[in-house]
Amino acid sequence: MTRGTTLINGGWVIPMTDREVYEGGAVLVKDGVVGAVFRAEDELPEVETVVDAAGCVVMPGLVNTHCHSPMSLFRGLADDMPLASWLNEHIFPAEAAHINPETVRAGALLSCVEMLLSGTTTVCDGYFYEGEVAEAVVETGMRGVLAHGVIDFPAPGVPDPSENVEKAAAFVEAWKDRWPLVTPSIFCHTPYTCSEKTLAVAKEACRRLGVLFQIHVAETEDEVQRLKEERGISPYQLLDDLHILDETTLLIHNVWMSSRDMDLVARRGTTASHNPGSNTKLASGLCPASALMEKGIHVGLGTDGAASNNNLDLFNDMQLTAKLHKAYSLDPVAMDAWTVLEMATLEGAKAIGLGGSIGSLLPGKRADIILVDMNKPHLTPTHNPVSHLVYAATGADVRDVFVEGRQVVKGGRLLTVDVGSVMAEVNRIAAFMG
Template sequence: MQNVDTLIVAAQVLPIEPEGVVLTDHAVAISGGKIVALAPAAQALATYSAKSVVRLDRHVLMPGLVNLHCHAAMTLMRGLADDLPLMAWLQDRVWPVEGKHVGDDFVHDGSLIAAAEMLRGGITCVNDMYFFPGATARAMLRAGMRATLGIIAIEFPSAYAADAAGYLAKGLATREAYLGESTLSFCLAPHAPYTVGDETLRKIATLAEELDVPIHMHVHETRDEIAQEVERHKVRPLWRLRGLGLVSPRLIAVHAVHLDDSELDLLAREGASVAHCPASNLKLASGIAPVAAMLARGINVGVGTDGAASNNRLDLFSEMRLASLLAKGASGEARVLDAHATLRMATLGGARALGLDNAIGSLLPGKWADLTAVELSSLETLPCFDAASHIAYVAGREHVSHVWVGGEARVTEGELIGIDVATLKEKALWWKQRIVQA
């Protein structure tokens, strides 16, 4: 028999690849943090001798979810600025609080709280954009969560850096410091066309090629920002980005709510990806992204939560369901974004956008064992005729029972491993008091 570290036997498995497949009574063999095999349970038990055998008799096992857009540290501002449009939300509430409080400790504590929330909700990888990415890196390593960290660029000063050149220099130094960490990767993260100048964007396009990393950027989130950009630059933002060399397979266009046909064709032609954040888009009254039109053109789409300050949940189960229903309602076509396609968006779609689809996003041998198990035995999940349908439309993050990242257990029977929840609660309340008293 072949020795492995862990054998997980599940009632049903959603491998994502091949597409549309649901496997019954299968097992995943794990060794060295990676998937060795996916096989029928009887065959796997006869072939592999495991140090640990985990039996999930009432569960669906699937790849860990990939949160394609988040500002993790903003968990400490959850509910601080509700029921406002984007620019009022930013200028009147968020930016003033950030100016007073954001620093290394704020980002570390907020990111660790966010990581705990995401892991308990089956999210194993997050694509983050915020100040002090080194603090986020430490939090994610402490939580044992996979993360792609943004090397942020913006033209105005903050406690982190004085100008765009400073942001890039510090972010690149952070990347250099963490290059050896297998659970961390980096991307370039210019905030948005309206906050980043041409010179900086040209430099980012060049750096992305040199470093072979994605570009993570808010694009076409609201009609007002597009109108302002047209007035300033005489061209819509996405075409400005194209002229500066940023529209390519590296681009992760976050939100992408307001796109005309020519812009959809541009994203498809250039192989760019979209981070779809349906709840944030609705809550800020930004609009509904044309996801059906994106998928019809073959654009790669992943799912993001955005930050807890604008959503207010870091919950990809609710985002999946909302994304599917919005796509159906907006297009008038019930077949658009079916359950399997929705799950693919929230796993392999996000991984592909990050350039990590050879490492995560599906249950194939050789990939990291980033896994989520969902228990479907409670009354509200019974009966279950189709596991994919239940994950997309029925189950919630409260049904997540187990999570592994790189083969290491991070959640077992719904409980976080290695994270003291009581301490995190104290941190959250301490920061609330500090923000209120400022």
């Protein structure tokens, strides 16, 4: 027996290293990493701890490639309106009135709790006071690529916009040695809320610090149209002219994209985040994710903030992705379940720069693993567990969650923080809103 070893044994192991389900398989976890993946016929090692996974899917934790975790504070505050009014008349004023380090911490804790309980082990996040988000991520035991926001207006914690990139770079410096749970990053809001100079300086800081640059782009038709009228170019061309499109830039939304834009992004090796819940709720449109993937672009799934989704259950977004693309293309073969599951795991990990560390159960990768309980009426019978994960399961079916080999959810209960206190604190803050 080797000390510190855990064997997750039984069930349907879906390592996402190939399109195979190992029925009756097992996963060995040692020192926070995946030690081995076994098939039913393999001989199993003696270990210190055995987790019985009979009746469960055993798979990599889900990767949410886009979120603003503190925005759970604004869940359901303003719905059923266009993005411009939602943002300018509700969200920006609510942020100005209520966002401070304490509320950011409370909202981020709530989001981390929600994500871990629904099987998301990694979040790629961007907001203000992001150091508080990082503390929440560490406290709950999840993993995050966390970015400080950059915008050319006075923002929470950054009253003077001329200091916006400097503040974001200081966040990266402060958190750059906190691997494995925290990987810092910088997030420019959009090409229309950041000047060309801000965009270029922020990307330069990312290059110098060796971190991911993130940006919302082409979310609405209006923003693309306006730039075309003013400058005669697309936002992708603008970003490329500023040398921002490369393998360490993540483009979020990508709803209004021409095939020329797609070719450009593919040529630069730039990655993308698809946010079907947020884009449909705000009626922005649908990212041509299948076409992007056909061109070799890594596309992950994102929930966006809880103010525009309105939950952070990535199972929800998996189902939406599969069904929306079929309906939109009038092709039932489009966006099959395996493709969607890859987007929520390995492709998402690649999109946020962690493809070598997470996203599949390849031996040597960090042990971020979830168990999804298939012993439920809505998941019976289990002809095909991959189909169930995309078309029938929800985050509430997640039984156990491991991050870095550490169990953080057991039997549907979070082990790291008191969920009741986290919810009570958010309710206390929310009582001052509206």
